[in-house]
Structures are given as C-alpha cells and as structure tokens.
Amino acid sequence: MIFEPQVPDWGEKLTFNKLNELIKYHTWLSTTGIKTGLISPKNEQFIWDEFIIHSLYFAKIITEMPNIVEEVSDLGTGGGIPGIPIGITTDIKVNLVDIKEKRVFELSRLLKILDQKNMFSLQEDAEDHIKNGGFFVSRCYISSENVINSIKKDKKTTYLVSSTGENIEYDNNLFHVKHEKFKINKNDIRHIDVINVK
Ligand SMILES: C[S@@+](CC[C@H](N)C(=O)[O-])C[C@H]1O[C@@H](n2cnc3c(N)ncnc32)[C@H](O)[C@@H]1O
Secondary structure, three states: OOOOOOOOHHHHHHHOOOHHHHHHHHHHHHHHHHHOOOOOOOOHHHHHHHHHHHHHHHHHHHHOOOOOOOEEEEEOOOOOOOHHHHHHHOOOEEEEEEOOHHHHHHHHHHHHHHOOOOEEEEEOOHHHHHHHOOEEEEOOOOOHHHHHHOOOOOOOOEEEEEEOOOOOOOOOOOEEEEEEEEEOOOOOEEEEEEEEEO
C-alpha cells in the first residue's frame, strides 16, 4: 500500500505550511519510533492517520478555545502523541510528559532533529504534573472516567482526552463535558472529550 499523507478538510488550515515538518515526524515515528519501542510496529498509513491526523484534532480544538491557550501538557506522551503534532502546527508551549526515562530521552533527541523550540520533554509522573492544574491533553493514557472520578479537580483545569465516544456520568456542578467527533480519513471516526472543571 502506498502511503498518502492525506489531511481531512478540517485540518487544512492547521497544516498548510506545516506538512513537511509533520512528514518528518512521521518518518521518525515509522523508523526510530518503532526501532526504539516508542510505538509498536504499524504501517505508514496507520501511523499517519491514527497518530498524526488524530493528534491534529487536539490542536484544532485548542486553537478554537474561547480563551487563548499558551501552554499544554501531554500526559503519557509516549512517542509524542498528540503533543508533537500540536507543537508543530501551533506556537503553543508543549510539555511532553512521560514517566519512562527511555521515552523522554528519545523525544529530546527528536526535538533537536525537528529544531522545535516550543516543545520540552519531561520525565515526570503525570499524577504529580497535574497537581498544579492547567491545560492537559492525553491520548490512550488517561480516560474521561479517570478525569471525572479520580483525578484532582482544580478549577480552571481543562482535559482533552481521546475517548470511545460513549456517554459518561458526571456531576454537572463540577464539570462541563463536550464530546467531539471527527473523521481521521475517509472512513474512520474518532472521539475526543473536552472536560472543563467548573
Ligand atoms: C498507551 S501509551 C500512549 C502513548 C501515546 N499518548 C499514544 O497515544 O500513542 C501510555 C504512555 O503513558 C506513559 N505512562 C504510564 N504511566 C505514566 C505516569 N504515571 N506518568 C506519566 N506517563 C505515564 C507510558 O510510559 C506510555 O508512554
């Protein structure tokens, strides 16, 4: 199968002058990312659609928030997903947080290759990192249920987390939850929950 770096309509504005950088990151994920175990072996199209395009929707939501977002932390970033596509397509400061030293080391090497000055890799336990509140993104690490039920709930904290699209039970007095549904390619739909602590 020939790899096609397709971008859905909703992503065209974000990517119009950033496609080369995103493709550079895609090449790194497909080679070094797999070799060093930051992601498991996947074909090039899967890596583009599921990791890069999926991550771009986080950037879309962040850039369309009513208040300007200056800094986000990607909790359990692994190979930099979704933090790196957010950092490439916006000027926002992005903290790439992972507990594993090896992952953080490889990410710091990647940031030098990409020559991106707005991203920082941090070896830290996400549970400690969220204690100060802020704006958090996470794909396949924390769930909406974790946020609603077990995470410290500071006011003025926002979580954008990948989800299955299922409805969740929550206290309307404590949270505002918005479900975002989008296509990552012609056929596949994905979901992100935007959870604001009131
Ligand atoms: C399933 S991977 C998801 C990686 C990436 N976000 C993605 O979507 O491909 C979960 C990541 O969370 C990291 N992790 C696990 N526990 C953590 C913790 N307490 N604090 C920070 N990172 C953690 C793991 O090292 C791993 O990189």
